[in-house]
Amino acid sequence: MTDTAVHATPAAAKPAGNSMLRHARYVVAENPVTGLSFGLFLLIALCAVIGPYLVPYDPLASGPAPLSPPSWQHWFGTDQTGRDIFSRVVVATRLDVIIALFSVALVFAMGGLAGIAAGYFGGWTDRIVSRVADTIMAFPLFVLAMGIVAALGNTVTNIILATAIINFPLYARVARAEANVRRDAGFVQAARLSGNGEFRILLTQILPNIMPIMMVQISLTMGYAILNAAGLSFIGLGVKPPTPEWGIMVAEGAANIISGEWWIALFPGAALMIAVFCFNLLGDGLRDLVDPQRRT
């Protein structure tokens, strides 16, 4: 028997891992901003992991020269009690990234799974999940987060929880929409014929297929989570001083801007901006990376 089909794919035989790397390089080359965001991400990761061991000063120790402007001794200047702002900005990375990471992981587990179940099963599951999401959306999100932290107590765990809850609708809705279009796809039907139960189909057939889109969502909400955590700290609901944290540092420096000591608020603010910027761009880059339409 002849086989016309066998000869039809000459180029597709390359090993899979190699091609992914090549694809990444192509995406970066096509859009240099993606490359920049990956670079920034590495920098942030580095600061978070080994930053505390590298900084020149103890971030909590007061120094002899309060409110001194940026200089060779103190790159970012010092604050009201003479603490080195550079050291504090670098050390704060870890706490902010941890808050963002855990809250995103939590909301992915809650919102993602609830959304997939809602999209796949439909019916009452869908109604309950969608209405819960709608209820959360009905509140001004930051005010809701404030309320949660104020009610549960001023701890890092509660900031993580509050950030996760306000992001729940985003994840639930994306996951629901993606699962919904796939619930009657051919491969899902085929899995039913192969004797897979509904929950197994959900986890082994649907979930892997919507992971790429969820990855993009994760990256985008990372930036938002950092901003949210900093915002809560800024208004005094969150990490307590003197712990180095970008939001508190901006809050502490805000009063001094009028008297000319701009550096106290500027540098942590800039760090916050770069982090949010980086995660948002990373989301765009990841989308290019996983979007099969871009794979020409």
Next chain:
Amino acid sequence: MRAPLPQIEADAGIPQPLLEVRDLTVEFHTRRGTVRAVEHISVSVAKGETVGIVGESGSGKSVTSYAVMRILDRAGKIAEGAVMFSGLDLRAIPEAEMRDLRGREMSMIFQSPRLALNPIRKVGKQIEDVLRQHAQVDSDSLAAKAVEMLEQVRIARPRERYHAYPFELSGGMCQRVVIALALACRPQLLIADEPTTGLDVTTQKAVMDLAVELTRERGMAMILITHDLGLAAAYCDRVVVMEKGHVVEAASSEAIFKAPSHAYTRKLMRATPRPGITLRDLLPEGEATPVLTPATTVKASEAPLLAVEKLVKEYPRQGQGGSLAKLFSANKPVPESQVFRAVDGISFSVARGESVGLVGESGCGKSTTSMMVMRLIDKTSGSIVFGGEDIGAIPARQFATLPLRRRIQMVFQDPTDSLNPRFTAARAIADPLLRLGGMSRRDVRARCEELARQVGLPVELLDRFPHQLSGGQKARVGIARAIALKPDLIILDEPTAALDVSVQAVVLNLLQDLKDSLGMSYLFVSHDLNVVRLLCDRVIVMRAGAIVEQGPTEQVLVDPAADYTRDLLTAIPHPPL
């Protein structure tokens, strides 16, 4: 107003072609370098002539037409050659002028009518848009002209349909509207790119007859791009056969179908299912293997493997109250008028080792029937008895994990859609073995390789992902998965509808061989009577949820009792062989 175009010199001895493509090469810039989609092709179309461009997927037939219309996407460009349209060099003129030509002098009908129409604009308005764009009519008579166009494409009640949205019209009607759009400005050239793919045969005939008649009436030229040799033969004056970006043969349709000179044309023609041949005739000469002796033969006396009795599936009509209303009226019977009967009390049986064709046009309920027999959806009433057990009584949700599941399997219509994009071929085939077969991982791998060999899939392809496989290879993976558990009954849901004819020929033969060697029964769901003729022992013709006719294939297809079957048969275009 119409810009003066250089008039064709009528007094020249040989009529100058309306469109002349000379030595055209189109390149696409991709990451793996430049790919030539078509190379040095020459096609010419005279005024009033219908030319067919025939080829399988990837032959470059669509790219050629895009190059003529200059609507290649960003990565593609015309590298060499000339495209002359009534004396104009289409490569040289500026884009603004080209935009003016498109729609007014040359227009195009696309494959999917629904995608070609704006879903949120009334069809009449869409026709007006085209007329206004090219300033054909003054604004007072726009609406009248649009209605006139709808009338010309024979849409019943054009004045009402003027206000219809595309989703309110059937596929065939949408394609008529598209034709009206394309012809509104009285172009000289019409390019039809697979205009009837996805339409039923009877609709296909109506749409094609209409397009040909209108173009003839207006003295237009038409290029018909198709994969269907029968369609090209029935409607074209000349046929150009393309393979892998090259023109392999160009001649009048009569000459090409009577005496094809190129080997590829011959292969294509052999692979096209038609009356009066056997499955083996589809394969290229010298490659046909002898027919295996069937392991089991149909015994009429035996109890049937599958017996369907008065099967009904009803769906609630849209907009009949939400879930709350349903909650309150859960125990009340739903009034007759509020339900739609997709399947209306049908009865049939499938014997062991028999293959039965289930034929009908879209919306006739054949897919719903197969899904019910497959136990993927629940019936409303009736019984489905399989191997002596009423499987219709078991809810679809529970059926997935029962041991009975392994005895009924299915091959899906779209081989791409039916494979999980993140599973390798081996994992897709292994899934039923692991879930229902109770095999250990090591045995599974061995069985996968055995199955791959059985369906003619090279074993080294087992570790590839679906996007790394061709259409035919994906179809093989789907078939291997279906036969993995040695089922008694396989439902084939248009298994070759998405494949090229030459691949279809191979897959159909494979299915026949597998049936003979494994002794399975097939329920073959299809709209293509020519394919059913080749593979099936018996045929069931369905229409609007009911069975119109059933009986042995030869009897039904040669001497049909029902008028509807006869209509279906006459609507199929055949190459004149």
